[in-house]
Amino acid sequence: MSTVLLKDVTKVWPDGTVAVDHVSLDVTDGEFLVLLGPSGCGKSTILRMIAGLEDPSEGDILLNGDPVLELAPRDRSIAMVFQDFALYPHMTVGDNIGFPLRLSGMEPGNRIERVGDVASALGIGDVLGRKPSQLSGGQRQRVAMGRAIVRRPGLFLMDEPLSNLDSGLRAELRAEITGLTRELGVTTMYVTHDQAEALTMADRVAIMRKGVLQDVGTPTEVYGRPATLYVAAFLGSPRMNLLEASVYVHLDQYVALNFGEQALYLPWTDIRARAVAHYHGERIVVGMRAEALTPVAPEVQGDVLRGRIRFLEHHGHESLAFLDIGATAIVVDEMGTGKPEAEQGGALRRFGSTLQKLTGRGNSNGATATQPRDERSVLDPGRHHRRPAELAVRLAPYPAVSPGHPLAVAVRMDMLHFFAESGGRIDVGWR
Numbered sequence: 006m007s008t009v010l011l012k013d014v015t016k017v018w019p020d021g022t023v024a025v026d027h028v029s030l031d032v033t034d035g036e037f038l039v040l041l042g043p044s045g046c047g048k049s050t051i052l053r054m055i056a057g058l059e060d061p062s063e064g065d066i067l068l069n070g071d072p073v074l075e076l077a078p079r080d081r082s083i084a085m086v087f088q089d090f091a092l093y094p095h096m097t098v099g100d101n102i103g104f105p106l107r108l109s110g111m112e113p114g115n116r117i118e119r120v121g122d123v124a125s126a127l128g129i130g131d132v133l134g135r136k137p138s139q140l141s142g143g144q145r146q147r148v149a150m151g152r153a154i155v156r157r158p159g160l161f162l163m164d165e166p167l168s169n170l171d172s173g174l175r176a177e178l179r180a181e182i183t184g185l186t187r188e189l190g191v192t193t194m195y196v197t198h199d200q201a202e203a204l205t206m207a208d209r210v211a212i213m214r215k216g217v218l219q220d221v222g223t224p225t226e227v228y229g230r231p232a233t234l235y236v237a238a239f240l241g242s243p244r245m246n247l248l249e250a251s252v253y254v255h256l257d258q259y260v261a262l263n264f265g266e267q268a269l270y271l272p273w274t275d276i277r278a279r280a281v282a283h284y285h286g287e288r289i290v291v292g293m294r295a296e297a298l299t300p301v302a303p304e305v306q307g308d309v310l311r312g313r314i315r316f317l318e319h320h321g322h323e324s325l326a327f328l329d330i331g332a333t334a335i336v337v338d339e340m341g342t343g344k345p346e347a348e349q350g351g352a353l354r355r356f357g358s359t360l361q362k363l364t365g366r367g368n369s370n371g372a373t374a375t376q377p378r379d380e381r382s383v384l385d386p387g388r389h390h391r392r393p394a395e396l397a398v399r400l401a402p403y404p405a406v407s408p409g410h411p412l413a414v415a416v417r418m419d420m421l422h423f424f425a426e427s428g429g430r431i432d433v434g435w436r
């Protein structure tokens with residue numbers, strides 16, 4: 006049983022690369038936490054620091070409340086599995102799995118029993134007498150996992166253990182890994198760049214970008230209410246539609262989100278309207294996932310966007326239509342600091358200044374209206390770019406439409422996401 010606590014941890018390599026940038030994270034006892042992010046974002050470095058293989062440049066890492074660097078390696082009770090694992094080729098599967106127990110001096114009878122239990126939990130009980138060369142890739146990876154977990158570590162660290170396997174095997178092993186770690190109650194940190202893997206396996210997902218922790222939450226939280234534009238863009242398939250909108254406030258009536266040729270209206274009674282109203286006269290990014298969009302008959306009015314199908318993608322169980330709606334899409338390459346907008350300190354100040362603009366007087370919540378415009382984070386063209394939007398909409402498997410057809414889609418306003426151009430989420434009380 007283990008807990009892990011990272012307190013403001015930074016890792017700067019000697020060449021100046023900041024691999025991990027002030028990351029704070031806690032992993033509770035028995036939790037399965039997935040570290041998710043693109044290649045080079047610092048995931049492996051975090052695991053290696055927790056294992057005591059690298060020292061943090063700043064900050065503390067506590068294992069069960071004790072600084073990890075003060076613990077002797079044998080007292081850490083950590084097992085690690087990597088993408089490139091090496092089995093002992095001359096040993097049988099059983100001997101490979103049992104090797105750590107032999108090293109620790111466990112008596113052969115107990116050893117054989119423990120190896121048998123682990124092997125059958127991993128579905129390799131029938132190949133214990135084989136050599137690694139006589140196994141499939143998936144079986145070899147199971148042996149590597151068995152060898153890591155057989156000592157019953159308190160903490161299991163896995164670094165992309167499935168990335169060399171084909172997709173069918175990956176899906177199968179995902180379920181086995183989560184089943185096994187839950188059964189054993191072992192705290193697990195699992196690194197991957199595969200968002201589907203993260204969302205299906207994790208109790209909680211921690212999403213990283215360029216060494217910075219962007220968001221931490223259950224799969225439902227990070228998918229349903231992503232903290233930053235980057236997280237919104239990273240999670241989900243098809244990707245979230247991210248549209249540039251200019252905001253216009255009609256006080257006490259609605260907040261108009263203008264997408265160019267058409268608009269949506271957030272009623273003033275909507276709890277998020279006031280947060281979005283801070284951006285009166287400015288541009289924000291409105292996110293809508295395909296599940297927030299439902300094709301409707303052309304005559305339907307209300308919260309509807311209309312466009313023409315540019316192209317269709319057939320995925321077997323569904324089709325995706327990509328609509329030209331005369332709007333501008335934001336394509337995220339790299340986004341600002343990735344900190345929630347509230348932490349960037351702009352939201353309250355901007356609300357004050359917006360209300361002043363609208364009413365000519367100060368606001369009622371006591372926020373000051375002194376934020377100069379040029380202090381704001383602005384769109385950095387090097388970090389994300391715009392292009393004509395192709396709104397992804399889900400259709401039935403064999404839709405009775407083809408490219409060029411007009412299509413109207415009803416928009417679930419309660420499923421919209423609002424982000425500042427600097428990348429932070431702007432609807433207050435967002436989770």
Ligand SMILES: Nc1ncnc2c1ncn2[C@@H]1O[C@H](COP(=O)(O)OP(=O)(O)OP(=O)(O)O)[C@@H](O)[C@H]1O
Nearest residue numbers: 018020022024043044045046047048049050051198
């Ligand atoms: N020993 C090292 N010396 C210098 N830079 C390093 C070293 N190890 C890693 N880095 C750099 O630190 C950053 C983070 O690397 P890390 O391996 O933690 O990323 P990652 O998210 O695990 O990537 P991947 O998914 O590709 O393994 C990268 O920019 C990488 O090039």
